[in-house]
Amino acid sequence: MKRVLLWVPLGAFALLFAVVASGLFRPSDHLVHSQMVGKALPQFTLPKMVPDAPGLASTTFTDGKPRLLNVFASWCIPCMAESPNLMALKQHGVEIDAVAVRDTPRNVEDFLKRFGNPYARIGDDRQSAVQLALGSSGVPETYVIDGHGRIVEQHIGDVRAEDVPALLAALKKAGG
Amino acid sequence: MIAEGGLAALWFAAALALLQLVLAAVALSRRQTAIGVEDMLAAVRPIAIVQGVLVVLAMLLLIAVFVESDMSVRLVAEDSSAAKPLIYKVAGAWGNHEGSMLLWVTILGLAGAAVALFERTLERKTLVATLGAQAAIALGFYAFLLFSSNPFARLDPPPPDGQGLNPLLQDPGLAFHPPTLYLGYVGISVAFSFAVGAMITRDVGPAFARAMRPWVLAAWIFLTIGITAGSYWAYYELGWGGWWFWDPVENASLMPWLAATALLHSVTVLATRDGLRAWTIMLAVVAFSMSMIGTFLVRSGILTSVHAFAIDPKRGAFILALLVIYIGGALALFALRVGTIRQGNTFEPISREGALVVNNLLLSVILGIVLIGTLYPIVAAAFGTQLSVGHPFFDSTAGPIALALVALMGIGPLLRWRRDDLRAGLKRIAIPAAVGVVALVALLVLAPGIHILPLLGLALAAGVAVASVAPLWGRDLKRTPLFTYGMVIAHLGIAVSLAGMASESAFNKETLVATRIGEPQHVGPYTVTLLGVRPVVGVNWSAVEGVLKASRGGASTTLLPQSRFFSTPPQMTNESAIKTVLDGQLYTVLGNQDDAGRWQLRLWWKPFVTLIWAGGALIAIGGALSLLGRLRRERRARRGEA
Amino acid sequence: MKAKHQRLTLALLALAAVIGAALLALSALKDQASFFYAPSDVERDGLPLGKAVRLGGMVEAGSIKHLPDGISIRFVVTDGQASVPVSFSGIVPDLFREKSGVVAEGHFQPDGSFVATNLLAKHDEKYMPPQVAGAMHETKSLEQ
Numbered sequence: 004m005k006r007v008l009l010w011v012p013l014g015a016f017a018l019l020f021a022v023v024a025s026g027l028f029r030p031s032d033h034l035v036h037s038q039m040v041g042k043a044l045p046q047f048t049l050p051k052m053v054p055d056a057p058g059l060a061s062t063t064f065t066d067g068k069p070r071l072l073n074v075f076a077s078w079c080i081p082c083m084a085e086s087p088n089l090m091a092l093k094q095h096g097v098e099i100d101a102v103a104v105r106d107t108p109r110n111v112e113d114f115l116k117r118f119g120n121p122y123a124r125i126g127d128d129r130q131s132a133v134q135l136a137l138g139s140s141g142v143p144e145t146y147v148i149d150g151h152g153r154i155v156e157q158h159i160g161d162v163r164a165e166d167v168p169a170l171l172a173a174l175k176k177a178g179g
Numbered sequence: 180m181i182a183e184g185g186l187a188a189l190w191f192a193a194a195l196a197l198l199q200l201v202l203a204a205v206a207l208s209r210r211q212t213a214i215g216v217e218d219m220l221a222a223v224r225p226i227a228i229v230q231g232v233l234v235v236l237a238m239l240l241l242i243a244v245f246v247e248s249d250m251s252v253r254l255v256a257e258d259s260s261a262a263k264p265l266i267y268k269v270a271g272a273w274g275n276h277e278g279s280m281l282l283w284v285t286i287l288g289l290a291g292a293a294v295a296l297f298e299r300t301l302e303r304k305t306l307v308a309t310l311g312a313q314a315a316i317a318l319g320f321y322a323f324l325l326f327s328s329n330p331f332a333r334l335d336p337p338p339p340d341g342q343g344l345n346p347l348l349q350d351p352g353l354a355f356h357p358p359t360l361y362l363g364y365v366g367i368s369v370a371f372s373f374a375v376g377a378m379i380t381r382d383v384g385p386a387f388a389r390a391m392r393p394w395v396l397a398a399w400i401f402l403t404i405g406i407t408a409g410s411y412w413a414y415y416e417l418g419w420g421g422w423w424f425w426d427p428v429e430n431a432s433l434m435p436w437l438a439a440t441a442l443l444h445s446v447t448v449l450a451t452r453d454g455l456r457a458w459t460i461m462l463a464v465v466a467f468s469m470s471m472i473g474t475f476l477v478r479s480g481i482l483t484s485v486h487a488f489a490i491d492p493k494r495g496a497f498i499l500a501l502l503v504i505y506i507g508g509a510l511a512l513f514a515l516r517v518g519t520i521r522q523g524n525t526f527e528p529i530s531r532e533g534a535l536v537v538n539n540l541l542l543s544v545i546l547g548i549v550l551i552g553t554l555y556p557i558v559a560a561a562f563g564t565q566l567s568v569g570h571p572f573f574d575s576t577a578g579p580i581a582l583a584l585v586a587l588m589g590i591g592p593l594l595r596w597r598r599d600d601l602r603a604g605l606k607r608i609a610i611p612a613a614v615g616v617v618a619l620v621a622l623l624v625l626a627p628g629i630h631i632l633p634l635l636g637l638a639l640a641a642g643v644a645v646a647s648v649a650p651l652w653g654r655d656l657k658r659t660p661l662f663t664y665g666m667v668i669a670h671l672g673i674a675v676s677l678a679g680m681a682s683e684s685a686f687n688k689e690t691l692v693a694t695r696i697g698e699p700q701h702v703g704p705y706t707v708t709l710l711g712v713r714p715v716v717g718v719n720w721s722a723v724e725g726v727l728k729a730s731r732g733g734a735s736t737t738l739l740p741q742s743r744f745f746s747t748p749p750q751m752t753n754e755s756a757i758k759t760v761l762d763g764q765l766y767t768v769l770g771n772q773d774d775a776g777r778w779q780l781r782l783w784w785k786p787f788v789t790l791i792w793a794g795g796a797l798i799a800i801g802g803a804l805s806l807l808g809r810l811r812r813e814r815r816a817r818r819g820e821a
Numbered sequence: 822m823k824a825k826h827q828r829l830t831l832a833l834l835a836l837a838a839v840i841g842a843a844l845l846a847l848s849a850l851k852d853q854a855s856f857f858y859a860p861s862d863v864e865r866d867g868l869p870l871g872k873a874v875r876l877g878g879m880v881e882a883g884s885i886k887h888l889p890d891g892i893s894i895r896f897v898v899t900d901g902q903a904s905v906p907v908s909f910s911g912i913v914p915d916l917f918r919e920k921s922g923v924v925a926e927g928h929f930q931p932d933g934s935f936v937a938t939n940l941l942a943k944h945d946e947k948y949m950p951p952q953v954a955g956a957m958h959e960t961k962s963l964e965q
Contacts, residue, residue, distance in 0.1 A: 008832050009517055012461060013510040015839075016468070019554075020507075023475065024499060026557030418912075419939075458831065525827045536831065540838045547842030555850055565857035567875060572853040576845055691911055693891020753912065770912030773891040779912050 044072075044152045045136040049126025052103045053112050059100050059126030067150035069177040070098040071170065073122070074134055074144045076106050077114035082143045085161035086118035092162075093121040095171055100124045104134050104142055145170070149177035182252050182331040185240035189281075189331075192233040192288065193321035196314045199226045203311025207304065207379065216303050223310050224295040230317070231292030238272075238285040241330055245272040253334040254278060273357055276494070277330035282358060283474070284320045286365040290394075291317060294369060300813065301373075301390040302382050309376030316368055319501040327497050356412060360405035360432055364470035366398025367439055371467035374460045375509055378516045383460060384523075388450035389813065391463070393806055395443050400802040402436040407795030418753040418768045420783045422683070422791055425573045430553045431473035434546060438466035441542040444535045449523070452532055452596060456523040458539070460513060468506040469546070475499060476553070527598040534591030541584040548577045578632050585639055585677060588670055589646030611649060615642025629685045636681030644674040661808025669801025676794025682787040689784075693777035703784025705731050705765050707738075712769075712778060720744060722754070725769040725778065729758060740769040764788050855926070860903040868929045876905060876935050877924040885919055898923060898935070909937040 044061045051058035064070065073089065075082040089099055101122040103111050111125065128134055137146065138157070147156035147170065155177045158166065206219035241254075245268045250256045254277055263271065273282040291313045298306055324330065373391040377383045409432060414422040423429065442462040448455045475498045526532040552568045559566050593607040619638035622629065629637075647670035651659065690702040699708045710726040722741040729736050740756035758765040763786040770779025855873045863869075863876075876898055884897035893910040896919075907925050917923060917940055925937035 006518070008829075008836070009514040011836060012464075013507065013514055016506055016510055019472075019550075020499070020503060022554050022558055022561075023472070023502075025561045026554075455831075457828070458835070522828065540835060543835065544838050544842040544845075547839050548846045551843060551846040552850070555846075555854065559854070566854045567857065568850065568854050571855075571873060572846075572849055575853065576849045691892050768912060770892075773887055775889075775891065777891045779892055781912055 040154055040157055042154055044148060044154060045133070047126075047133045047136065049102065049128055049133060052106070052125040052127040053108055053115065056120070056122055056125045059102065059124045061152060063100065063124065064148045065150070065152040068098065069147065069149050069155075069174045070100060070123075071174070072137075072146040072148055073099055073101045074104060074137065074142055074146075075101055076104045076142045077110040082161070083114075083118055085143055085163070086121065088162045088164055088167055089121035090119045091164075091167055092170060095167075097171070097174060098123050100126075102126050102128045102133050102137070104128050104131050147173045147177060181240050181243050181247075182249070182333065185237045185244070186329065186331040188233045188237040188240065189321065189325060192230050192237065192284075193318065193325060195226050195230040195233070196317045196321060199223055199230065199314035200311055200318060202226070203307050203314065206307050207311070216307055220303055220307050223307060227295035227310055227313070228292045230314075231288040234285050234288035238281055241278060241281060242269055242272045244331070245269065251333050253332045254330050256334050277324070277328045279357055279361075280320065280324055280328050281330050283361055283365065284317060284324065286358075286361050287313075287317050287320065287368060290365050290369050294372075298390060299817065300386060302380070302386065305373075305376045305380045305382045305387065307376075308379040309372045312372035312375040312379075313369065316372065316505060319504065323494075323497050323501065327493055356405060356408050359401050359408060363398045363400075363402030363405055363432075363439070364435060364474065366394050366401060367435060367463075367466045367470050369394040370398065370442065370463045371505075371509070374463035375512065378460060378509075378512050378520075381516065381520050383449075383456045383520050385450050385453050388446050388459065389809075392443075392446050392450060393809060393813075395439060395446055395463075396802055396806040396809065399436070399439045399443050400799050400806065402432065402439055403795060403799045403802060406432050406436055407792050407799070410795070411792050415755050415757060416752075418755045418781075420689070420766055420768075420781075420785075422680075422788070425552075425569050427476055427553050430549055431476045434549055434553070435466055435470040435473055437542050437546040437549065438462060438469045441539045441546075442466050444538050448532050448535050452524055452526065454524045454526055454532055455536070455539075456520060457513075457517045460517065462539070464506065464509045464513060465546075467509075468502065469550075471498070471502045471506065472550075475502060529594070529599050529601055529604065531591065531594045531596045531599075534587060534594050537587055538584065538591060541580055541587065545577050545580050545584070548580070549573065552576075574632065582632070582635055582639055585643055585673060588673060589639075589643035592650045592666065592670065593646065607649070608646060611642045611646035614645045615639060618642065626685070633681040633685035636677050637685065640674045640678035640681060644671060644678070647671045647674055661811065662805040663808075665801045665803070665805025665808055667801070668804060669798045672794045672797025672799075672801055674794070675790050675797055676792075679787055679790025679792075679794060682790065683785050686786045687783065687788075690780075690782045692780055692782075693773050693775075694780050695777050700780060700782065702765070702782040703763075703786070705729050705782075705784060707765075707767065707780070707782055709778055709780060712772075715741065717743070723769070725767075725780070727756070727767055727780075729765055729767075731760075738765070738767050740767045742769055742771070759789060762786055857924075859900040860898055860905045861900050863905060863929070863933075864903040868931070868933060870929055870931060873926070873928055875924050875926050876907065876937075877922070878905075880917070880919050880923050882919050898925065905933070905935050907935045907937050909940055911940075914940050 044064055046061050048060040049058050064072070071092065093099060099121050101124065103125055106127075106129070108127075115122075126133065134142075137144075143161055145158040145162055146154050147158075149155050156170075156173050158170065162170065202219055202223050206216050206223075244252050245255055246265065248255060248268065254275060255271075257275070267274075272278045291310065294306075294313065295310060298309075301309070370391050373387065373394065377387045406429075409429065410422050413424065413426075413429070414420075442459065442465075445455045445459045445462055449459045475495065526536075552572050555568050556566055589611055590604075590608050594604050615638050618641035619634070622634055622637055648667055650663065650667055688703040690700055692700050694700055694709050696709050696711055699706050701707075706729070708728045708730075710728055712723055712725050715722045715724045720743045722743040724739050724741045727738040727740065729738055736758055738756040738758055741754040743752050743754055753768050753770070755766055755768045757767070763784060766783040766785060768781040770781060772778050853873075855875055856869065857875045857877060858869065860876070860878055878898040878900040881897040881899045881904060884895075886895045888894065890910075892912075893908065894913065895906060895908045897904050898907050899905075907927075909925065909927075924941040925935060926939040926941070927935055927937040929935050
């Protein structure tokens with residue numbers, strides 16, 4: 004009896020640990036349930052931001068090919084952090100389009116020169132109008148769009164190296 | 180260069196902690212080396228002291244970086260702003276994750292140095308084991324800082340100006356609130372190290388209890404101050420009129436306090452009567468795990484999403500890993516060792532010890548309830564339900580038990596150690612009990628319709644206030660030891676604080692109106708008139724300020740509540756204006772202007788609300804007197820030996 | 822009493838106290854935890870009457886109405902799929918505005934409306950529940 008009792012605190016602590024650990028590794032799940040997932044992209048047309056990439060219109064996303072839509076800005080630090088991972092996605096053959104928020108052509112050009120250009124098209128969203136219509140509340144955010152202009156997934160925050168496989172899988176699923 | 184210097188100091192300190200741990204382990208290993216414990220102690224002591232100096236240096240360098248607004252340091256860029264007043268630049272150094280963790284180890288290093296310098300009573304071997312445990316704890320936090328939360332990391336290229344500190348945190352309260360709580364947490368870690376050391380050498384007895392007690396007392400004093408100050412900060416800063424929100428962050432400081440309170444009482448039984456050996460060790464471990472869980476809850480942000488964006492799950496995982504190593508290790512050691520520690524003394528149920536055991540049980544129950552209530556949202560989230568646990572739960576569960584505990588607190592000190600006679604004991608508590616009953620009847624007659632908890636609280640406060648000074652009756656006041664005064668004052672503080680809480684919830688008056696300028700409004704005994712509204716400008720904020728004339732009887736005063744707008748980051752806060760008088764506080768908040776040009780005013784009259792924090796201060800003062808008394812007696816005892 | 826027995830009794834007593842605390846807490850939590858609802862949860866699962874709950878969502882554009890007493894407001898909380906009318910008396914928190922996130926504490930009326938006793942706006946850093954925390958990352962940018 005005595006022997007068993009002495010181990011009770013350790014058992015209670017293990018239970019406590021399980022609770023706290025489950026809380027720690029869950030929040031990414033319930034933090035954000037996007038309102039936009041499953042909905043069609045809003046209609047928009049944005050002029051081009053830099054000379055060597057075309058602008059962006061919502062009609063681009065209905066050509067049957069799943070792709071990523073990245074909302075970014077040259078002044079945002081997590082955007083810098085995620086750029087190598089976007090480049091990696093590009094290497095995997097993913098087409099990434101971008102909405103540049105509250106930015107200037109010169110800054111965006113500098114940004115792309117420094118961190119590489121993973122984007123096929125870049126739309127100039129100076130007033131954040133498209134960003135808000137997309138239900139994006141900050142930068143960076145990345146949307147997975149299927150070939151019919153429907154939002155499949157909304158990734159909030161920077162794309163980290165460990166997010167790359169998940170995004171690739173989501174794109175593949177959207178295509179199939 | 181300053182930042183690099185700080186980082187270097189941190190690395191050196193970590194290396195010394197490792198050395199300290201290794202030396203302690205060697206000294207205690209079974210195979211006796213040529214070097215004796217005494218020699219090892221001679222080596223470990225200076226290491227602990229130098230380690231303390233280095234980590235203090237690192238903290239000072241971080242403050243220097245904040246003061247000179249070196250925006251190339253990431254932490255400064257994210258949390259500071261060149262336009263900030265100096266005091267908030269200094270406080271900004273620990274107003275963020277990395278800086279606050281550095282503050283944690285700074286205090287830990289200081290405590291380690293203090294143990295090495297001043298501890299004289301403990302058996303040598305246990306002292307070495309304690310310093311080894313202390314080094315192990317420090318090492319974990321150094322690793323945490325250096326590998327996942329480097330406060331000195333640079334930013335390239337540096338931004339022109341920083342983002343500023345959350346305006347809610349730009350307050351003198353911030354300057355000393357976290358450090359106070361950390362002093363408490365760290366003091367508990369020292370107690371934990373003592374417990375681990377004693378388990379390793381199986382030296383659990385009165386001498387160990389006397390060595391540990393000052394640390395528990397000191398930690399408890401700081402936790403008391405931290406909780407009291409935090410409560411007052413939330414009260415005047417949030418502008419909601421409440422003084423305790425059962426917010427997870429508040430609970431994170433309350434839980435270690437509950438455990439430390441229990442520990443404080445059980446360590447007294449161990450020191451005086453050599454009883455409750457295993458239980459005291461257990462409580463030291465529990466108290467430390469509560470402060471680790473507190474740190475974890477606040478720092479990982481899994482409960483409130485304070486700074487949700489700054490959360491890196493790795494950090495939470497790191498603290499959790501430390502928690503598992505320290506607490507899991509200590510509990511396993513407990514299970515293996517406690518059975519082999521020699522039995523302490525037993526006691527009679529009706530005695531001082533008996534009352535202290537019940538005190539410990541009730542405190543444990545309250546602690547369990549607060550812990551479950553705080554963590555329940557996490558469990559629910561795991562099953563897909565989102566919920567929050569607040570006032571109704573804690574008030575209805577912890578409230579009645581806390582009242583029972585306070586009642587016991589009135590009785591316990593009137594019982595004798597070892598064995599007491601039930602009838603004699605009852606005679607001693609007759610007068611306080613009568614006072615409580617009279618208060619209860621008076622309240623029922625004079626102020627009918629009060630809720631049951633505040634009603635019992637007020638009656639109990641009256642009775643217990645009398646009971647807590649009763650131990651001084653019939654004693655020679657000059658020859659009564661200082662720590663007895665400490666106990667009396669701390670217990671009185673509990674009664675005073677309880678009176679404040681109960682009075683606030685029973686008699687609180689609130690008026691919420693949209694008022695025109697010049698129109699008188701009434702709340703409690705006051706008539707409040709808005710005379711005008713004017714713009715005010717601060718260093719990094721601008722505000723509209725309401726000019727209120729508050730009159731009561733013939734006298735009147737001016738109150739100036741504000742709505743402040745901060746520029747970096749953009750945010751608005753309501754600054755309450757409070758008039759404190761002898762019998763309570765008038766609390767005013769200015770809201771927005773409506774379409775008709777009227778201003779929203781929220782007015783509270785809170786009778787005797789200040790007693791809550793006055794009681795908290797009394798508790799801390801009582802603790803300080805007790806600490807002083809104990810230290811003096813120890814010194815005198817040592818001198819007597821020499 | 823023998824020493825050994827006393828120690829065992831104490832250990833069992835402590836265990837019983839802690840288990841008792843756990844049971845008490847869990848039974849009280851059943852009634853008194855305040856659950857979090859989004860408007861579409863209410864539409865799907867019915868009204869949680871007679872309980873303190875939290876309602877979270879966005880303040881619908883154009884829905885904030887000020888009542889003549891100057892301190893009461895009505896607005897509509899929506900999550901894109903369903904919406905709930907809310908009434909509140911008091912000083913609205915900092916950064917409470919249309920099209921921004923809000924969590925209202927209070928209770929539902931039988932007619933499906935919600936009476937809030939407290940509003941927590943999205944950027945009240947200390948009091949923001951994770952349920953609407955999605956947008957917090959934006960403040961991390963260094964826009965000037």
